[in-house]
Amino acid sequence: MSDTSAATLPNGWEMVIGLEVHCELSTATKLFCGCPNQFGNEPNTNVCPVCLGLPGSLPVVNASAVEYAMRLGRALHCDVHRSVFARKNYFYPDMPKDYQVSQYDLPTNVEGWLELPDGSRVGIERAHIEEDTGKSTHVGGGGRIHEAGYSLVDYNRAGVPLVEIVGKPDLRTAEAARQYVSELRAIILAVDVSDAKMEEGSMRVDANVSVRRPGEPFGTRCEIKNLNSLRSLGRAIDYEARRQIDLLEAGERIIQQTRHWDEADGRTHTLRSKEEAEDYRYFAEPDLVPLDPTEADVAAIDASIPPLPADRRRALADAAGVEPAAAAMCVERDLDGLALVAIEAGAAPDRVLTHIDNNLAVDGADRLAPALFARLVGMETGGELTATQAKTVLADMVETGRSPEEIAAERGFEAMDTGALEGIVDELIAEHSDEWASFCDGNQKVAGFFVGAVMKATKGQADGKAVTALLRQKAEA
């Protein structure tokens, strides 16, 4: 259950969200045939009798697809089971066979969970293997799908291996849903089974949304499709929940249906009603035999899984003495290794995390030498550089790879000794006696004037905090 449950809905309503995520596996070939699994080729060039569903052709399962699916399943803490492929029968030209091979009652991965940056867990019901469908382009009638004149179909994508990750209805806010998808994407990238790009469709998210009063049974849900970005996902969920609340408060009921998100008008639209009972007549695929991995197979998969984002957040948080959520940005930017080494070398953890969060969202940050980064932080906490100077030096380090000492010296960032600073302050006080009198009377606004003047006189080398402290000290003397 997610903690990210800020009550944003009117009149005590609560939303319940469950996400279904399709992820295209980055294998060399399709799930059941040797056609290339490649995006962006000329239409219908990556096809063969198997993925065109020609009579007499037989599917054979791709070993890598099974391995990738299990790797993702284990990274989601699922149990891996004996699994059976099943035919999902329906009439739609995106599958030339008139059925899609999927898994039904015996999926490969079941009962897992995923951890959000705040430490809360979201349940995973299953993560099963299935084949992707072809791509239809709708022509005529203004290009809108429900007015199309005719459709053109490209089967290059038909048969590409997918894992569908079915999450439990544990999410309560659009923000938690966004975090879930971000985290899932980070895990998919960590185990290296897909490029997981929402914009290109290699990761596709459908959202089941319903509303209820807290503690009551789940309401009737609607499924939202066409969510091509995290932004769309958040907007669509918020819109859909409000639409349902408006209906219920007007005394109407929710009809279970599939709805299409329109990014342009910011609304969801009816696609088809599910009241005519989905009847896919699933049955075991007679052309394929079950998958039954041994314990040794699963152990080998487990051994191949690198540290996951949640583990990395915890490791950095422990080293830095902060909450895991505070380490989230470092892990997201893949700079937690840098942070850990710098902290181990003695750099102040809070400055390390702050620099990574605020100043290292730049290309090349991953090439920064941890030892040099640690020295920079040391110079800053030791008073040799101000925060502003440290930021400038850091940017230069990322750009040139030079040491912080060299850059600081070249830019003339040398620690102002207190004597020199005091001399400058005394001069300014003498030149601006009226302003000084006003400051001494308690007019804090004039403090900015003096700090600015000191900065100007020292070409930015003075530490603003030190100047303010010195001014106060002199005013009270």
Place this chain on the structure above:
Amino acid sequence: MSAPISRDEVAHVANLARLQLTDDELDHFTDQLGAVLEHARDVAALDTSDVPPTAHPYELTNVLRPDEVRPTLDRDEVMAQAPASEDGMFRVPPVLGEAP
């Protein structure tokens, strides 16, 4: 014992399979499917609680192939099989909504 399958159920299944049946055909197939299901009832009468469900008649598992690219078909040859095509794609009647 009730009839194994009703005429309405046969009509529903025919509709799902996109089959248009006449009234006579509906009666005919209701009888035929009923006979098949009668046989299934004989099997259902046996105690199979100790028998694991069969996924496939062969006792095989994990039949896999290496992830290696194989030759694909020539597109012109593929399109020549299609009732209609355009720009290297199959041309089909318009479809309402999206895929399930």
